[in-house]
Amino acid sequence: MARKSTKKANPKTFNIALVGQAGRLGYEAVLFVASLRAKSPGFKGRVLIAEPQPSALWSRDPRMSRDVEDALDAMGAEIIAFTNQHFGEAYPYGNKIEMLTALPKGEPFVFFDSDTLVTGDLAAVPFDFDSPSASLRREGTWPQIELYGPGYTEIWKSLYDRFDLDFETSLDLSEPDEYWKRYLYFNAGFFFGACPHAFGERFLHYALSIRDDPPAPLVCQSLDPWLDQVALPLVIHCFGGGRDSAVHDHLDGDVTCHYRMFPLLYARESQAVIDTLEEVTAPNKIKKVLKGYEPIKRMVFQGRGAKVRALFDQNDMPRREQAIRNRIKSNGFWMR
CATH class of the missing domain: 3.90.550.10 (Spore Coat Polysaccharide Biosynthesis Protein SpsA; Chain A)
Incomplete structure (x- = not known):
């Protein structure tokens, strides 16, 4: 670490x-x-x-x-x-x-x-x-390593070299090559x-x-x-x-949550995040504006988010995001 x-x-x-x-x-x-x-x-x-x-x-x-x-x-x-x-x-x-x-x-x-x-x-x-x-x-979304193609080191080092940056000091040596x-x-x-x-x-x-x-x-x-x-x-x-x-x-932790999409928020984020979402969308002056966006309207105000939440055991979540997306989509609840 x-x-x-x-x-x-x-x-x-x-x-x-x-x-x-x-x-x-x-x-x-x-x-x-x-x-x-x-x-x-x-x-x-x-x-x-x-x-x-x-x-x-x-x-x-x-x-x-x-x-x-x-x-x-x-x-x-x-x-x-x-x-x-x-x-x-x-x-x-x-x-x-x-x-x-x-x-x-x-x-x-x-x-x-x-x-x-x-x-x-x-x-x-x-x-x-x-x-x-x-x-x-x-x-690990980028780069995608191709068979017989350049590896991580060659790809990333080429970028550091392009801009005269020290590649070696950017590495986390606790992780394998x-x-x-x-x-x-x-x-x-x-x-x-x-x-x-x-x-x-x-x-x-x-x-x-x-x-x-x-x-x-x-x-x-x-x-x-x-x-x-x-x-x-x-x-x-x-x-x-x-x-x-x-x-x-603190960030991406107890102070902020980058939820990305509302179905993913309800599927995998903590109850504290969901409580925050529902608390701050409750005032009428905010609700009136946010109802103009269909995913918030359906997920938060019409209860679809709770149905997404029920699809998952929070103590046994799929390891990959794509698996979470697929389950939501197969149940007809995906929105973006």
Whole structure:
């Protein structure tokens, strides 16, 4: 097990950033902010909802609906506009890269995917913004090793070499060679740093270089949808961060939950997460807005979530997410 960082946590107030846009992400942003206000009333930073603007990179207007924007405003969140220059509809995960330079320069930030619930005191999490990190709630989704093709070491080392980064210091030597956990790999569901502009510029540079001119060992590897998660470890490593962060005792734990989809939330998350979801969606002013999103309407307000929950023994859950999905789908309860 890798050691936790012993660096002193940065005491500064920090900003929270999410992407909000038309459809699912906007409704999830409302739910995130509602849970933040309910479970972390001591948080004093700004809550910034980055919204992509209409451009040639979107076939439809990506802006949130007025009722969603009004709900966010009523809870004290600020909507920050940004315009895509490189990704857009073809790769919406790129929003979390391009939005960073729209945030206040030089102010510590924590980015969360919108499909996250706050379940505890976020203000008490010991962030060290000078040593960035990201979510370790992930599976070995990338790279996918091909028979007779390059292995993990060759693939990852080619990326570190591309950007003149020290590959050896990124490795978790407690894990065996050619096992995916040995290599620095994150879920991009949350990440944090000292300055969103510095972080975002590096993130964009790495992502575009990998997308437009991938190193030869990546020839058989898919970068869609994995591009952000391929570039993110390199960004974190270049700023002196890594997997060894005290935040991992709290985020994706007792303080936040990256549920990703509502059927998965009801299937596998703790009862405390479900209780939080149902508590913060209960007020009429929130319920009225969230009823506009079918998965929340059916799962939370019409009881389908409880039916999903009943399909699983929480003490004997399938080990792979795909098995959970398959069981939900076979019973006709899948929604996204």
